Amino acid sequence: xxxxxxxxxxxxxxxxxxxxxxxxxxxxxxxxxxxxxxxxxxxxxxxxxxxxxxxxxxxxxxxxxxxxxxxxxxxxxxxxxxxxxxxxxxxxxxxxxxxxxxxxxxxxxxxxxxxxxxxxxxxxxxxxxxxxxxxxxxxxxxxxxxxxxxxxxxxxxxxxxxxxxxxxxxxxxxxxxxxxxxxxxxxxxxxxxxxxxxxxxxxxxxxxxxxxxxxxxxxxxxxxxxxxxxxxxxxxxxxxxxxxxxxxxxxxxxxxxxxxxxxxxxxxxxxxxxxxxxxxxxxxxxxxxxxxxxxxxxxxxxxxxxxxxxxxxxxxxxxxxxxxxxxxxxxxxxxxxxxxxxxxxxxxxxxxxxxxxxxxxxxxxxxxxxxxxxxxxxxxxxxxxxxxxxxxxxxxxxxxx
Amino acid sequence: xxxxxxxxxxxxxxxxxxxxxxxxxxxxxxxxxxxxxxxxxxxxxxxxxxxxxxxxxxxxxxxxxxxxxxxxxxxxxxxxxxxxxxxxxxxxxxxxxxxxxxxxxxxxxxxxxxxxxxxxxxxxxxxxxxxxxxxxxxxxxxxxxxxxxxxxxxxxxxxxxxxxxxxxxxxxxxxxxxxxxxxxxxxxxxxxxxxxxxxxxxxxxxxxxxxxxxxxxxxxxxxxxxxxxxxxxxxxxxxxxxxxxxxxxxxxxxxxxxxxxxxxxxxxxxxxxxxxxxx
Numbered sequence: 106x107x108x109x110x111x112x113x114x115x116x117x118x119x120x121x122x123x124x125x126x127x128x129x130x131x132x133x134x135x136x137x138x139x140x141x142x143x144x145x146x147x148x149x150x151x152x153x154x155x156x157x158x159x160x161x162x163x164x165x166x167x168x169x170x171x172x173x174x175x176x177x178x179x180x181x182x183x184x185x186x187x188x189x190x191x192x193x194x195x196x197x198x199x200x201x202x203x204x205x206x207x208x209x210x211x212x213x214x215x216x217x218x219x220x221x222x223x224x225x226x227x228x229x230x231x232x233x234x235x236x237x238x239x240x241x242x243x244x245x246x247x248x249x250x251x252x253x254x255x256x257x258x259x260x261x262x263x264x265x266x267x268x269x270x271x272x273x274x275x276x277x278x279x280x281x282x283x284x285x286x287x288x289x290x291x292x293x294x295x296x297x298x299x300x301x302x303x304x305x306x307x308x309x310x311x312x313x314x315x316x317x318x319x320x321x322x323x324x325x326x327x328x329x330x331x332x333x334x335x336x337x338x339x340x341x342x343x344x345x346x347x348x349x350x351x352x353x354x355x356x357x358x359x360x361x362x363x364x365x366x367x368x369x370x371x372x373x374x375x376x377x378x379x380x381x382x383x384x385x386x387x388x389x390x391x392x393x394x395x396x397x398x399x400x401x402x403x404x405x406x407x408x409x410x411x412x413x414x415x416x417x418x419x420x421x422x423x424x425x426x427x428x429x430x431x432x433x434x435x436x437x438x439x440x441x442x443x444x445x446x447x448x449x450x451x452x453x454x455x456x457x458x459x460x461x462x463x464x465x466x467x468x469x470x471x472x473x474x475x476x477x478x479x480x481x482x483x484x485x486x487x488x489x490x491x492x493x494x495x496x497x498x499x500x501x502x503x504x505x506x
Numbered sequence: 507x508x509x510x511x512x513x514x515x516x517x518x519x520x521x522x523x524x525x526x527x528x529x530x531x532x533x534x535x536x537x538x539x540x541x542x543x544x545x546x547x548x549x550x551x552x553x554x555x556x557x558x559x560x561x562x563x564x565x566x567x568x569x570x571x572x573x574x575x576x577x578x579x580x581x582x583x584x585x586x587x588x589x590x591x592x593x594x595x596x597x598x599x600x601x602x603x604x605x606x607x608x609x610x611x612x613x614x615x616x617x618x619x620x621x622x623x624x625x626x627x628x629x630x631x632x633x634x635x636x637x638x639x640x641x642x643x644x645x646x647x648x649x650x651x652x653x654x655x656x657x658x659x660x661x662x663x664x665x666x667x668x669x670x671x672x673x674x675x676x677x678x679x680x681x682x683x684x685x686x687x688x689x690x691x692x693x694x695x696x697x698x699x700x701x702x703x704x705x706x707x708x709x710x711x712x713x714x715x716x717x718x719x720x721x722x723x724x725x726x727x728x729x730x731x732x733x734x735x736x737x738x739x740x741x742x743x744x745x746x747x748x749x750x751x752x753x754x755x756x757x758x759x760x761x762x763x764x765x766x767x768x769x770x771x772x773x774x775x776x777x778x779x780x781x782x783x784x785x
Contacts, residue, residue: 238665245706246595383665388701396698397691404686 106453106460106495108488109195110155110480111163111351112467113373114148114181116141119171120372126381128170128235141174147473148174149184154477156189158484163195163463165230168203168239172377179213186221194221197296197316197349197463198228202247203240207254208278211261215287223288228296228316229255234390235380245389250275252307255295257281263291296349302330309334309343314461316349319374321435322413324350324456332457342501345460350452353431354464355439355471356482366479367439368428372469374436375426412436415455438464442486449487450494458498462491523684525693527561527579529568531587534580536603536610539589542581547572550640551616554579555604555624555631557766558704560586560696563681564621566772571779575617580607582627584703586696595706597623597649597715601630608638617783618727619643621768622739623708629748630718632725639727643779644748646733646740646765648708650719652747660713661739664705674738676764722751729755730782732775734763756782 119135120127152162164181167173175181178196185194194217204210218225231251237244253275260269261283268282287293296314299305300323308315309331317327328348335343353374355367378385386399402409410422414433420426431437435455438448453459466483467476529544544561546568552575554568561568561579571577583590583603594603604627608616618639620628625647632642652659661674672679686694729752733745742759749755760767760774768775 241710243595243705243709245702245709381665382667387664387705388698389705393695393698393702396701397694400686400694400697401691404689 106345106462106491107161107193108483108491109163109193109461109463110152110160110467111165111463111465112148112151112476113165113167113173113465114144114175115373115468115470116144116171116174117372117470120376124379126379126384127172127376128167128380129239129384130381131169131171135171144174148467149181149188151467151473151476151480152185152192153188154480156185156192158480159488160480160484161193161195161226162189163197165197166200167233168236170235172373179210179217182217182225183213183220186217186224189221189224192224193226194224195226195296195463196228197226198230198298200232200236200240201229201254201258202250203232203236203242204254205240205242207257207276208261208281208283210254211258212283214258214293215262215283215285218287218289218293219285221288223293225287225289225293226296226314227293228298228314230298234386235384237387237390238384243389244387246275247390248304255297259292259295262287262293299327302327305331306334310338312339312343312347314347314349316351316461316463318351318463319353319436320412322415322417322455324435324452328456344500345458345495345498348456348459349461349463350456350459351463351465352435352452353437353468354445354466354479354483355437356442356445356466356479356487357440358482360440360444363440363445363479364428366471366475367432367437369471369475370465370468371428371431371437373465374422374431376469442482445483446487446490449491453495453498458501460495523562523682525560525562525684525689525696526586527563528565529561529579534607534610536607539583539591539603540587541583541589541607542587544568544579544581545577547575547577549575551576551578551611551613553604553608553613553616553618555618555620555628556582556585557622557624558585558700558708559766560700563766563769567768567775570772570776574780578611578613582624582703584706585700590703597626597630597707600627600707601634604631605634614638615640617641617643619645619779620647621645622648622765623704623713625649626714626718629722629725629752630715632727632729633718633721634724636724636726641783642725642727642729642752643782644729644731644745645768645775646737646745647731647748648713648740649715650722650748650751651711651714651716652719652744658712659740659744662712663739664709674764675766677734677736677762677770681770682766719751722748723753725752725755728782730778731755731757732767732778733757733759734765734767734770735759735761736763737765737767739765758782 164178166175166178268280271278297308298316315331353370355363357363399409408421408423411419412434438445534541581588625644626649672682676682731749733742749757763770
C-alpha cells in the first residue's frame with residue numbers, strides 16, 4: 106500500500122464563518138501575496154518532509170478560490186520534481202475538461218516526468234462544477250472533452266515517429282510532436298477519478314487506476330463495478346494497485362490530539378462547498394436524470410448530500426457533520442497511530458483492497474508543527490505496519506471473500 | 507381573445523408554470539429526428555420558435571394567433587421532448603435544422619416569430635431564407651453583440667440566483683414561479699433538458715453569434731422587433747439596436763412586461779402583432 110500526502114494549499118486567512126462564497130466570486134483583495142508566498146513555501150516544505158518520511162505525494166488544483174492556492178498542479182509538481190528525491194508525484198488531478206489546450210498539457214506533464222526521472226503519476230479529473238465559468242468551458246459535454254483529451258495526450262506521449270494531426274470533436278491540431286517525450290514508456294501511469302458506478306466502466310476498460318474521494322461506504326460498490334468490468338475486459342481481477350481512496354486524517358500522541366488535528370483538517374469539508382449559489386451546479390454538468398433527482402430532493406426539503414455509515418445509517422453531510430460522524434462515514438481516519446492503523450485496515454478490508462491511500466494530512470489552518478508531527482507519527486508508526494499488512498493480504502477482492 | 511391578460515396572469519399565479527404547454531402535442535419526423543410539435547388553427551402558417559424555457563405560458567398568445575393562422579410551435583432539438591443528434595451544438599445548427607423542418611412540413615411561405623433564444627434562431631433562419639418569410643416578429647431576441655468587449659448586452663442567466671433571475675426576466679416575478687414540489691418527474695426532466703440544452707447551445711460566445719449582426723442585412727421580410735419595457739435580461743435598447751440592423755424593421759415596446767412579453771402581456775403582444783401583420 107502506497108500512502109500519498111495531500112494538501113490543497115488552503116488560504117484559511119480569508120475564510121470568514123458567514124462567507125457567502127469562498128470561491129469564484131471572492132475578490133482577490135482578500136489575498137495578501139506575502140501571506141500566499143509564506144503558505145506556498147510552507148506547503149512545499151511539508152511535501153519535502155513527506156518525501157523524506159516515505160510518503161508519496163499528491164497535488165491537485167482549483168481556480169479562483171481561497172480554498173486552494175494551487176492554481177496549477179503543474180507548477181507545484183515542477184518544483185517538487187526537482188526538490189524531492191524518491192516520492193511518486195501524483196497530479197490528481199489535471200482538470201482536463203477545463204483545459205482548452207491538451208497539447209500544452211502533454212508537453213508540461215512530460216517535462217515533469219523527465220525532470221523527476223520518471224516519478225510522475227498522471228491523474229485526470231473532470232473538474233468540479235464551480236469551475237466551468239472560470240475556464241469558460243461548456244459544462245454540457247465535459248466528460249466527452251475529458252476522454253478526447255485523454256486519448257490525445259496518450260497518443261502525443263507515445264508517438265515517436267514525428268508529427269501527427271488531430272481533428273476531433275473538441276480539439277484540433279496540425280503538428281503534434283512533443284519534446285521532451287516522457288521518461289516512463291509508453292507514458293506515466295494514468296489515474297482517473299469517479300464517484301458513481303456508471304463512470305467506473307470507461308476507467309476499468311482502459312485498466313487505469315480508479316481514484317475516489319470521500320465517498321466512504323459507497324466505495325465498495327464503486328470498486329466492485331470496476332472489478333466486474335475489468336475482469337470482463339482483461340480476463341483477470343484487478344489488484345489493489347488499481348484503486349485509490351482519498352480520506353482526511355489526523356494522527357496524535359493521544360486520541361484527542363489526533364481527532365483535534367483531523368478536526369482542523371476537516372475544515373476543508375466544511376468550507377469546500379461554500380460557493381455562490383448559481384455556480385454550485387451549472388446546467389449540463391450532471392446528467393439530466395441526476396438533476397431530476399436533486400430537484401426532487403430539494404423540493405421535498407431533503408439534503409442531496411447524504412452518506413452512509415458502515416452499518417448503513419444515512420448521515421446528512423450538510424448538518425452538524427462532526428468529526429466523529431465523518432469518521433463513522435469513513436471520510437476521516439483519526440486518533441493515535443494504533444487507532445488510525447486499525448481504522449485504515451478496517452476500511453481496506455471493507456473496500457476489498459486499496460493499493461493507494463490518499464491522505465489529506467494538512468487542511469484548514471492546521472499549523473506546520475501539528476502537520477509535521479501528524480505526518481511523522483504516521484510515517485513512523487502506521488506506514489510500516491500498513492506496508493506489512495498489505496504485503497500479506499490477498500491480492501484480489503475475490504480471494505478476500 | 508379567449509382569455510384576457512389579467513385573467514391569464516391570475517391563473518398563472520394560481521397554478522404556477524406547468525413546464526409542458528397545455529396544447530395537445532404531435533410528433534413530426536425530420537430527417538430521422540422525432541420532433542414534438544404543438545399545432546393549432548388554420549390559415550397561413552406561422553412558425554413560433556420558443557424561448558429557452560419552452561412554450562409553457564405562451565398558450566394565450568399562440569391561441570389568439572391561431573384564430574387567423576395555422577400556428578406551428580415545435581420544441582427545438584434538445585428541448586421539450588424533441589431529439590437532437592450529437593453534432594448539433596450551435597444556434598446555426600438549429601437554424602439549418604429549421605430549413606429541414608420547413609421542407610418536412612412542406613411549408614413554402616410563412617410568418618416567422620421567435621422569442622429570446624427562439625428569436626435568435628428566427629433571426630439566423632431569416633438570413634438564410636429570402637423571399638419565403640412574409641413577416642418576421644422578433645420578441646426580445648438574443649443572438650447579436652452590440653456593445654463593447656467589457657460590457658454585457660445580455661444578463662448572465664447562469665450566474666444569477668433564481669430570485670434575481672425571475673426579477674430580471676419578468677415585470678411581475680410571480681408570473682414565472684412554479685412549485686417544484688407539485689411537478690412530476692416528466693416535468694422536472696423537461697426543465698433539466700431545457701437547462702442543459704440552453705447551456706449546450708449558448709454558453710460561449712454567451713447567448714450570441716459574433717457574426718450574426720453582420721448578416722442581418724440579408725433579412726428581406728417585413729420585420730417587427732418587440733421589447734418588454736421592464737426587460738432586464740436584454741434592455742429595450744438592445745432590441746432597438748437589433749431592429750436598426752434589419753432593413754426597415756419596426757420597433758415596439760410593450761409596457762409592464764419583462765423579457766417574455768407574450769407570457770406577461772399576451773393581449774398587448776397579440777394587438778401589436780395583428781396591427782403589424784395588417785399594416
